[in-house]
Amino acid sequence: MIPEFAEAAIDHERRQADWKQSLATTVRDPARLLQHLGFSSDPGLIDAARRAARHFPLRVPMGYIARMQPGDIHDPLLRQVLPLAEELANAPGYRSDPVGDMPAMVKPGLLHKYHGRVLLVTTGACAIHCRYCFRREFPYTQADPKRDDWQSALQYVAADRSINEIILSGGDPLTLTDHSLAKLLGQCGQIPHLQRLRIHSRIPVVLPERVNDSLCDVLSQSSLQIIHVIHSNHAQEIDNSVVRAVARLRANGELVYNQTVLLKGVNDSVAALKSLSETLITIGVQPYYLHLLDQVRGTHHFNVESKTALSLIQELSRSVPGYMLPQLVREQAGKPAKSRFCLDSGCKKTST
Numbered sequence: 324m325i326p327e328f329a330e331a332a333i334d335h336e337r338r339q340a341d342w343k344q345s346l347a348t349t350v351r352d353p354a355r356l357l358q359h360l361g362f363s364s365d366p367g368l369i370d371a372a373r374r375a376a377r378h379f380p381l382r383v384p385m386g387y388i389a390r391m392q393p394g395d396i397h398d399p400l401l402r403q404v405l406p407l408a409e410e411l412a413n414a415p416g417y418r419s420d421p422v423g424d425m426p427a428m429v430k431p432g433l434l435h436k437y438h439g440r441v442l443l444v445t446t447g448a449c450a451i452h453c454r455y456c457f458r459r460e461f462p463y464t465q466a467d468p469k470r471d472d473w474q475s476a477l478q479y480v481a482a483d484r485s486i487n488e489i490i491l492s493g494g495d496p497l498t499l500t501d502h503s504l505a506k507l508l509g510q511c512g513q514i515p516h517l518q519r520l521r522i523h524s525r526i527p528v529v530l531p532e533r534v535n536d537s538l539c540d541v542l543s544q545s546s547l548q549i550i551h552v553i554h555s556n557h558a559q560e561i562d563n564s565v566v567r568a569v570a571r572l573r574a575n576g577e578l579v580y581n582q583t584v585l586l587k588g589v590n591d592s593v594a595a596l597k598s599l600s601e602t603l604i605t606i607g608v609q610p611y612y613l614h615l616l617d618q619v620r621g622t623h624h625f626n627v628e629s630k631t632a633l634s635l636i637q638e639l640s641r642s643v644p645g646y647m648l649p650q651l652v653r654e655q656a657g658k659p660a661k662s663r664f665c666l667d668s669g670c671k672k673t674s675t
């Protein structure tokens with residue numbers, strides 16, 4: 324190999340190693356997480372966390388823990404990842420598939436709910452485990468589109484000319500290697516009627532080092548327009564490393580939106596929502612959706628009633644410009660689109 328190419332190859336491997344290292348060293352033991360934050364002397368908390376983590380394991384990157392306030396059990400970042408005893412309580416109406424993913428699955432891992440768009444559950448892996456996750460009980464192993472190298476999913480897309488956008492979701496699609504992503508993007512690029520590829524990922528927020536040069540190269544080689552929807556729920560999640568990751572995606576010419584889940588004890592105040600919207604706009608990210616919680620088992624303690632949600636968003640609409648206002652939506656099984664709330668007086672509840 325010519326020395327400069329050898330150097331480039333080594334550099335490439337080092338950059339890959341950085342984010343893979345971060346992924347490999349995520350914290351999985353509740354005691355370690357609490358210890359980092361100065362709660363080592365609370366056996367009750369650790370015991371409850373361990374019991375709840377048996378159903379859905381704890382996982383949190385070190386870089387995300389570094390953004391939490393030590394000693395604050397109500398820290399909005401900690402609350403999103405710390406398993407609590409409340410998760411084990413049975414709450415009526417909370418199910419395993421509240422949004423009707425299973426009936427919309429047309430091929431393993433491929434959901435076709437809405438006109439013109441399909442959603443591919445690319446992987447079950449995530450860099451972080453969010454306690455409120457609506458895919459906590461998704462059957463990733465049975466519904467793995469990678470098993471036949473994406474073939475049956477992509478054949479379905481190729482056969483339906485009304486589909487012009489493919490959404491990569493998961494799990495987190497950016498936990499896939501550059502090699503897998505490049506292959507998948509290449510195959511999507513060969514489907515003539517596909518125009519856009521959307522990536523729904525929490526990685527730019529929770530493991531921003533993943534957004535490195537080689538990922539940007541893979542994305543910029545695609546013939547499709549790339550749209551990112553990142554998932555941030557609180558302004559304190561956004562530090563300089565996130566700012567840099569977003570700047571890289573934008574420098575690549577890609578659009579970046581954000582979606583948020585409205586979570587009790589995390590962001591259920593006008594102040595928190597306003598601060599998040601302002602921070603997002605400052606770093607060049609457009610607020611997109613504010614989701615009501617999907618009522619999946621083990622998440623009821625995060626629920627904000629729709630009446631409260633509506634008054635929060637109405638008050639937010641009176642204190643920020645329109646471009647800072649996310650659309651308050653709820654996903655309802657069997658509906659042809661997300662259900663939007665009407666904010667004006669005179670109309671009732673959701674529009675669909």
Ligand SMILES: *Cc1c(COP(=O)(O)O)cnc(C)c1O
Nearest residue numbers: 434435436437440441442490661
């Ligand atoms: C949310 C969702 C989409 C995307 O909906 P948009 O309104 O376009 O953001 C597409 N497919 C599925 C299955 C979804 O759940």
Ligand code: SF4
Nearest residue numbers: 449452453456494525
């Ligand atoms: S990153 Fe997304 S899919 Fe993964 S646990 Fe969090 S909410 Fe669920």
